[in-house]
Amino acid sequence: MNRRLIVASALALSLSLLGAPVSVRAQSASGGPAPAAQAAPVTLKLTVTISRYQKDQKTGSLPFVLMVIPSDTNDKGGSSATIQMGAEVPLPAGKDGTFQYRSVGTQITANGRLLETGGYSIDLSVSDSQIMTEQPGQGLRPAFQSFTSRSRVLLRDGQSVQYTAASDKASGETARIDVMMNVVK
Numbered sequence: 001m002n003r004r005l006i007v008a009s010a011l012a013l014s015l016s017l018l019g020a021p022v023s024v025r026a027q028s029a030s031g032g033p034a035p036a037a038q039a040a041p042v043t044l045k046l047t048v049t050i051s052r053y054q055k056d057q058k059t060g061s062l063p064f065v066l067m068v069i070p071s072d073t074n075d076k077g078g079s080s081a082t083i084q085m086g087a088e089v090p091l092p093a094g095k096d097g098t099f100q101y102r103s104v105g106t107q108i109t110a111n112g113r114l115l116e117t118g119g120y121s122i123d124l125s126v127s128d129s130q131i132m133t134e135q136p137g138q139g140l141r142p143a144f145q146s147f148t149s150r151s152r153v154l155l156r157d158g159q160s161v162q163y164t165a166a167s168d169k170a171s172g173e174t175a176r177i178d179v180m181m182n183v184v185k
Contacts, residue, residue, distance in 0.1 A: 043184040066083055066110050067184070089103075104131060110124050124151060130145050157183040163179045
């Protein structure tokens with residue numbers, strides 16, 4: 001009976017050691033310590049929505065989705081994402097019927113970085129331009145509206161924040177930009 005207890009104890013000890021972490025350091029082929037294993041990179045899905053308001057009435061809303069691979073806490077790795085959507089608008093250039101073209105639309109650039117706290121630092125740059133609705137006294141000359149913003153926001157998975165808001169002096173229109181971040185699983 002004593003022998004069975006010793007065998008059972010030895011078996012239990014062996015099994016517990018197999019499941020326990022081993023504190024032996026891996027070595028590379030050159031004999032030095034192997035580089036630390038890095039966690040698999042994640043992908044962040046950023047939804048940037050540009051909404052326009054005339055006083056408190058929403059007049060439009062455009063969502064843009066970008067996928068960003070953030071850098072680690074040491075600013076290594078990662079990638080930036082850029083999206084551009086727009087058109088070339090012809091403008092009369094002279095009395096001879098020639099035209100010049102002007103770009104209108106939206107360009108968004110984003111970079112992300114993992115924070116030690118587990119959240120993400122998102123650098124966002126938004127540039128948007130459009131043809132304004134007819135303004136009194138403008139005649140056939142088009143007017144263009146544009147804004148540019150560059151800033152950083154701190155977000156966690158599933159969180160959204162109003163990134164910025166700006167009002168146009170000429171039209172009174174307000175543009176609001178919201179950004180939502182989700183970790184793609």
